[in-house]
Amino acid sequence: MTERQRFKDSFDEQLAHDLATRLSVVAPTFPAEAFVAQIVPQLAPLELKARVTIFAQALRDHLPRDYPTALSLLLATLGPPHREDQGMFNDGWYLMPVAAFIELYGLDHLEASLAAMHALTQRHTAEFAIRPFLVRYPDAVLAKLHQWATDESFHVRRLVSEGTRPRLPWATRLDQFIVDPTPVLDLLEHLKDDPSAYVRRSVANHLNDLAKDHPERVVATLSRWREGADTQRLALIRHALRTLVKQGHPEALQILGAASPEVKFIAFTVTPTTVPLGGILHLAVQIESTSIRPQQLVIDYILHLVGARGERRRKVFKWATRILEPGATLTLTRRHSFAPVSVRRYYPGAHQIELQVNGAIIGDVTFMLEQA
Secondary structure: OHHHHHOOOOOOOHHHHHHHHHHHHHOOOOHHHHHHHHHHHOOOOOOOOHHHHHHHHHHHHHOOOOHHHHHHHHHHHHHHHOOOOOOOOOOHHHHHHHHHHHHOOOHHHHHHHHHHHHHOOOOOOOOOOHHHHHHHOOOHHHHHHHOOOOOOOHHHHHHHHHHOOOOOOOOOOOOHHHOOHHHHHHHHHHHHHOOOOHHHHHHHHHHHHHOOOOOHHHHHHHHHHHHOOOOHHHHHHHHHOHHHHHOOOOOHHHOOOOOOOOOOEEEEEEEEEEEEOOOOOEEEEEEOOOOOOEEEEEEEEEEEOOOOOOOOOEEEEEEEEEOOOOOOOEEEEEEOOOOOOOOOOOOEEEEEEEEEOOEEEEEEEEEEOOOO
């Protein structure tokens, strides 16, 4: 069962009663019983996003029809801002329907909705709610985000990055930034040295997203950021480059100090050569430096998986990062499990594993995966 599947069960009858109670405190005439009665019969067959929408629709139906008035009542139920890094699955998760209310019904009220998102993101998140506003009012919202990039709340500063990620998981894609990432790259410039690790990690994830569509723009940006970078910015750069490094992108590896490898391939072996589904494959590699200076080596292995119809799927797995001294020999071992996992299925057949060092393939080996 995935985290999302478990999380959907939090949006239940109990939450409907809790939200009704909170609203009744600030609006004594709020029709709590009717609110709960509208929500509960619809929930059972629904997944997470649909459940949240049901809650938001009930808020719309039972709060005052005037959007600013309804929004002010919802904001009056907010608790104090979080002092620590808090994600959507922590203390503020019950506010997802409030964020959905803004997303679904607030587009005609830009300023009021932006002010509400500023408050909401300090208790929960507005990274989903802000996206339709970026589509309808790109200039106005980007101007507001430039202001928020220096906000005193790290939650608000994180929203500047997270809310504009083009491929944010679970969220609507922002195609305008997939086509041209210039506006969001301008925002990230202000956040690259943010004092909050929470914000910097969002910046790294954002750049990793952008690298899927604009690898050269991301490499050029991070190459420039690499100059004079302190430890915190270097960590951001490494995290932002993780997908490009797995792909063996030479310029990305060069930013991390991993140049073309000067090594002699000695051996790459796997045991056993026939593995049952659910079993363990043992990998071993031995390489020797042919360089006259120390080398940083980023070592990965690429598993070419057999699909359900015999097609091949390429998956890169991180192995190790090592400094190899001149003339030294490096030996590494690794276990790879073929137990079923929710994000990947294995099928029987002949499989290939390639050894990748600093983006260069230096060896490969084959083995059989068979039914247990």
